[in-house]
Amino acid sequence: MRFFMDGRYIRTDFHDGISRFSHSLIHAVAQLTNPTIIIHDSAQRDLLPQNVDVVEFHAPTSVSEPMAALKLNAYQPDVVFSPMQTMGSAGRDFGLILTLHDLIYYQHRSPPRNLSQPVRGLWYLYHLTYAPQRLLLNGADAVATVSKTSQRLIRKHHLTSRPVHVISNAPPELDHARDPAGPREKTLIYMGSFMEYKNVETVISALQYLPEYQLHLCSRITEERRQEYLDFAHAHGVETGQLYFHDGIDDIGYRNLLREATALVTTSRSEGYGLPVAEAMAEGTPVVLSNLEIFQEIGGRTNPGAQFVDIESEHVSRQVADAVLALEDDKAFVRASIGAVRQAQTFRWDDSAKVLVDLAEDIHQRRTRRTS
Known part of the structure; x- marks a missing residue:
């Protein structure tokens, strides 16, 4: 199975939430299989595991994003995983897993301040109704989310007819935690x-x-x-x-x-x-x-x-x-x-990686059976 993972959201300065999710999940998956990582900045390569191949692509905020699937077809992936839900699916020849982390911006529609004014306007309009979200998610084979709470809300609001799987966020694995009896600051x-x-x-x-x-x-x-x-x-x-x-x-x-x-x-x-x-x-x-x-x-x-x-x-x-x-x-x-x-310790990247790889393999097998 040629499994592609979208790493374009990985930041090269300081991780934000989506960056850390992408980075950690890619590293965990690379312990199980050999994914190909989609990047848009060559500096992102330095943050990836050594054993992965990369494909350079446009930025996820590009106006070309709605046509992403058509461009990806040229690389002949079997299944593509995106840590977001905005990758265009029209005309795809591969299995697709999109991720919706939460429904926050339907409750709080103010867009991030760091976005340009035109993008802020589109962001606000996008979240006025669930219809655009349903259109995007239903273009995938499956939808991932990061918690049982988000899974319940996605189902409650009927955001997709596709199966919704929890691929949980997780903290980094540490050699040891702090000494609970040690000194602490106020x-x-x-x-x-x-x-x-x-x-x-x-x-x-x-x-x-x-x-x-x-x-x-x-x-x-x-x-x-x-x-x-x-x-x-x-x-x-x-x-x-x-x-x-x-x-x-x-x-x-x-x-x-x-x-x-x-x-x-x-x-x-x-x-x-x-x-x-x-x-x-x-x-x-x-x-x-x-x-x-x-x-x-x-x-x-x-x-x-x-x-x-x-x-x-x-x-x-x-x-x-x-x-x-x-x-x-x-x-x-x-x-x-x-x-x-x-x-x-109840949340582990290894567990999330296994869920994702198993899901990708299931999608690949089902698509292969349909075309054989």
Whole structure:
């Protein structure tokens, strides 16, 4: 089977969610078979396993993307996997698996700020109705998603007539986690974008009850958004020195930060998976989360390493602070740290890779039988 995987979403500076998903899944699949990876930037080759072949293609944001299948036909793939759902399927001669991570932008239609104004406009219009999504997904042989929560929502809204498979996100595999009884700093971590639905303001406002704590905001941020958060902090009695903006952080720095912190905190109003949550737990760092269905799936409803706050409560900032303060007890932190690691280990890239390869082989066999 000639199995192609779309690696065009891999970033060459700092991973975002889709980049890390693509990168990690490709490396795990390469342990099982020899996929061909589609890239658009030659620098992406350096981030791939050594044993894979590559095909250089247009960028996924190109106007040529709707015709991607016709261009891919020339390489004679048997099955193609895309970590997104926008690859054009018209005229394809191969099996196709598309991925829909979540339904966030149907609830929160504001597009990412880093997109150009024309793209932002198209983004908004695209998410006004489910019809374009159904058209794209039904052009595939199967649809993948990253969690049982997203699988349930895709089925609930009848977004596709194709089978929907969970190819889960997962944290990196580590040699060892932090020592749960070791020293820890009075630091909190937020990793993720700064879009409105991420509700970072609630995390910041919790600092008014945690004057000894510093919040590390790890992702890249615009100067405008940074100033908005600083103004918000000042208005809510939070010292601006309690906010530390990394504006992007590499994997080593992020891992070191996690291993020293008291907790990773996120009070998002919507989420597709919450990879930073799994990453923190894998390091043995407890998490404080909004009580979303997806966070309860990833964090574990009975896991002492995950504490949940009521995102709709007017006292949610106080709840965040209380959850953090509870971790100052050494015994409570040890229990939480051990529980976090145990929960994180339920998600493994090796398992996700096997699901994907098995699915691709099944699609290939069914298509071969139809044409023989």
